[in-house]
Amino acid sequence: MVSMLSSLTEWVLGFGGMGSLCLSMKSHAMKSHARQIGNLNYRIWRPGQKWMGWSLLALSIAIVVSARGWGPGLVSFFGMLSAVTLLVIALITYRPRWLVPASLACVAVGPILTGFYVLF
Amino acid sequence: MTRTSMGKGLGGSPKVDGSLKAEGSSKAEGSSKAEGSSKADGSPAGGFRQAMSWLHTWVGLTLGWVLFFIFLTGTVGYFDTEIDRWMQPELPQAQTGLNSTDTAEVLLDRLRVEAPGADRWFLTLPAGRHQPYPGIFWQGASTKAGASAASGELQVNGNTGEPFSARDTGGGQLLYQMHWRLHYLSRTQADIIVGFATMFMLVALITGIIIHKKIFRDLFTFRPGKGQRSWLDAHNVLSVVALPFHLMITYSGLIFMGFSYMPLIVAAHYGVDDEARQQFISEVFDPPGLVDSAREPAPLVPLGHLIAAAEDRWGENRVRSIDIRHPGDSNARIIFYENIERRVASGGERLIFDGVSGELLHQVPPATSAAKGARDLFVGLHEGLFAPPVLRWLFFFSGLLGSGMIATGLVLWAVKRRQRMEKKHRLPHLGLRLVEKLNVGTVVGLPIGIAAYFWANRLLPVASVGRADWEVHLMFLAWLMVLIHAACRPNHRAWVEQLAIAGLAFGLLPLLNLLTTDRGLWHSLVANDWVFVGFDLTVLIVGLMLGWTAWRVWQKRSLIDTGEISIKQGRSAQELPGGQS
Numbered sequence: 145m146v147s148m149l150s151s152l153t154e155w156v157l158g159f160g161g162m163g164s165l166c167l168s169m170k171s172h173a174m175k176s177h178a179r180q181i182g183n184l185n186y187r188i189w190r191p192g193q194k195w196m197g198w199s200l201l202a203l204s205i206a207i208v209v210s211a212r213g214w215g216p217g218l219v220s221f222f223g224m225l226s227a228v229t230l231l232v233i234a235l236i237t238y239r240p241r242w243l244v245p246a247s248l249a250c251v252a253v254g255p256i257l258t259g260f261y262v263l264f
Numbered sequence: 265m266t267r268t269s270m271g272k273g274l275g276g277s278p279k280v281d282g283s284l285k286a287e288g289s290s291k292a293e294g295s296s297k298a299e300g301s302s303k304a305d306g307s308p309a310g311g312f313r314q315a316m317s318w319l320h321t322w323v324g325l326t327l328g329w330v331l332f333f334i335f336l337t338g339t340v341g342y343f344d345t346e347i348d349r350w351m352q353p354e355l356p357q358a359q360t361g362l363n364s365t366d367t368a369e370v371l372l373d374r375l376r377v378e379a380p381g382a383d384r385w386f387l388t389l390p391a392g393r394h395q396p397y398p399g400i401f402w403q404g405a406s407t408k409a410g411a412s413a414a415s416g417e418l419q420v421n422g423n424t425g426e427p428f429s430a431r432d433t434g435g436g437q438l439l440y441q442m443h444w445r446l447h448y449l450s451r452t453q454a455d456i457i458v459g460f461a462t463m464f465m466l467v468a469l470i471t472g473i474i475i476h477k478k479i480f481r482d483l484f485t486f487r488p489g490k491g492q493r494s495w496l497d498a499h500n501v502l503s504v505v506a507l508p509f510h511l512m513i514t515y516s517g518l519i520f521m522g523f524s525y526m527p528l529i530v531a532a533h534y535g536v537d538d539e540a541r542q543q544f545i546s547e548v549f550d551p552p553g554l555v556d557s558a559r560e561p562a563p564l565v566p567l568g569h570l571i572a573a574a575e576d577r578w579g580e581n582r583v584r585s586i587d588i589r590h591p592g593d594s595n596a597r598i599i600f601y602e603n604i605e606r607r608v609a610s611g612g613e614r615l616i617f618d619g620v621s622g623e624l625l626h627q628v629p630p631a632t633s634a635a636k637g638a639r640d641l642f643v644g645l646h647e648g649l650f651a652p653p654v655l656r657w658l659f660f661f662s663g664l665l666g667s668g669m670i671a672t673g674l675v676l677w678a679v680k681r682r683q684r685m686e687k688k689h690r691l692p693h694l695g696l697r698l699v700e701k702l703n704v705g706t707v708v709g710l711p712i713g714i715a716a717y718f719w720a721n722r723l724l725p726v727a728s729v730g731r732a733d734w735e736v737h738l739m740f741l742a743w744l745m746v747l748i749h750a751a752c753r754p755n756h757r758a759w760v761e762q763l764a765i766a767g768l769a770f771g772l773l774p775l776l777n778l779l780t781t782d783r784g785l786w787h788s789l790v791a792n793d794w795v796f797v798g799f800d801l802t803v804l805i806v807g808l809m810l811g812w813t814a815w816r817v818w819q820k821r822s823l824i825d826t827g828e829i830s831i832k833q834g835r836s837a838q839e840l841p842g843g844q845s
Contacts, residue, residue: 233505
């Protein structure tokens with residue numbers, strides 16, 4: 145079942161990463177949660193979000209490569225990345241308000257799953 | 265990605281639709297230049313970009329329909345053996361997991377009956393997804409000694425040893441091979457066309473990357489309901505989202521036929537005649553240590569302990585196939601092939617045994633040189649044979665994105681020019697009308713053809729002569745009829761009608777399967793027959809999506825015919841009803 149766990153972790157981190165990167169862009173961010181948080185702490189946390197996005201993606205690569213090896217791991221990572229990116233685009237286009245909770249959830253759950261994966 | 269550079273151009277502030285509209289119309293001018301490369305750039309790079317943009321447009325258009333054909337049939341090919349099985353409903357579920365030694369014995373017995381005196385016996389073991397049933401293949405058998413044919417191929421029931429009898433069909437293999445054989449053409453013709461198309465694709469990808477200035481910043485940007493702008497967004501999204509896949513599949517596609525496209529490199533070392541070429545091929549691909557027949561009979565070594573040795577090395581049930589050269593001769597050689605699911609690069613290890621003494625003569629690693637290793641890696645990536653189910657779906661999905669990228673590019677070409685024509689109150693010229701007809705007749709016509717192929721498989725009488733050929737003929741006849749339909753109908757009507765036909769053709773396949781076989785969806789679900797369940801559900805979903813698209817296009821005329829109405833009513837294209845969704 146380790147392979148199930150590693151795949152789940154890979155996808156959750158991937159979505160969290162891509163979602164964060166999308167939200168780190170001003171126009172997309174405004175679409176998704178302007179009315180919720182306004183521009184209040186926007187300048188502070190947007191750059192952080194960008195780093196968060198890249199780190200989650202890096203973590204996702206680390207997980208999938210350690211679980212499957214370099215070859216199949218990287219292929220799987222890029223396939224996953226296409227799928228989650230399209231999902232992020234669909235959300236930001238048609239359901240922009242959903243993207244914030246969805247990616248925040250993944251940002252929160254991803255590291256926990258990573259912990260499980262490292263432990264087991 | 266500096267913060268300051270993000271302000272404008274990303275759809276602006278989306279809270280007011282009005283501002284979007286205003287920006288949209290002000291942009292209509294600028295965006296008629298491709299991919300956001302502005303004429304007002306002033307820098308020398310602007311000229312370069314413009315040249316690249318021109319190249320991208322025309323390289324993409326010229327062979328775009330061929331590329332769409334190659335991409336879509338190749339994508340379907342990621343499920344080749346699954347489609348094979350759906351198209352031969354007489355066959356039972358996969359026989360993987362049988363004991364290798366017993367299965368090999370069963371196959372050998374069958375070969376002794378079917379192909380005595382053969383030069384070559386080939387045993388396929390049911391090692392997994394690629395080879396769901398045991399099979400045999402032979403060459404150079406003696407019909408005088410009682411062989412059923414000099415060479416032949418059979419799928420054999422591993423439990424009973426009897427050959428399976430199933431309807432004659434090209435199956436998923438034929439659909440898959442079409443993407444480089446182009447079916448009706450000779451090998452040479454197809455190689456040339458596919459070679460040029462692949463090269464064009466690579467050029468289109470690279471120029472596309474060059475002219476798409478803000479690859480990362482625009483990655484998440486899709487603005488629906490804005491005519492030409494939306495088509496450009498969609499084209500960009502589909503291209504960039506799976507860019508690694510597109511580059512990989514195109515480049516590796518070229519690698520596949522490197523020997524055909526660059527024959528002089530081989531010729532420089534081996535010579536130009538066919539024999540020299542054959543020598544090169546056999547040196548690179550054939551296992552070492554093969555010898556000619558000695559014409560002295562000698563009993564074939566029992567396979568049992570050879571299989572045990574191979575499985576010791578590779579793991580249980582990981583022998584893919586057993587290739588026996590000159591069975592029953594004192595120079596017999598037996599080659600064991602390792603299964604291929606563990607590495608990305610194509611090919612596994614090979615073991616070569618003496619066919620009389622059973623001695624292990626050679627162990628051949630998967631790649632015999634760095635160059636062949638690199639080639640095998642690209643070939644393996646292209647074919648995706650290693651991919652377990654989820655990854656296989658991702659390959660399929662990426663292929664669909666690639667087909668979508670080509671389709672949106674083609675449509676964008678036409679939409680852009682039609683809008684320009686109508687702004688000048690001119691009638692669309694012949695070239696534009698031709699492209700529009702070919703677009704609908706290929707982008708929707710080819711899927712209709714593929715559906716027709718499946719319908720033919722179920723509806724042609726099982727015993728009829730040449731039914732496998734007719735399945736394919738019907739596929740192309742259906743496509744031809746769709747092209748004629750596209751030529752006769754107004755553009756928008758053609759899209760709606762054909763999308764609806766395609767939706768029905770795919771969506772009703774599970775019903776057809778239920779009525780013509782005893783393996784309907786419910787039966788397959790109960791029997792845990794995931795290949796049949798997967799096929800039925802996939803075509804059902806594809807059908808629903810095509811139907812939904814038909815309905816949307818019918819509602820929103822502006823999707824296809826930007827501005828046609830607006831001219832009559834004196835409005836701009838952006839103000840059409842349904843512009844905001």
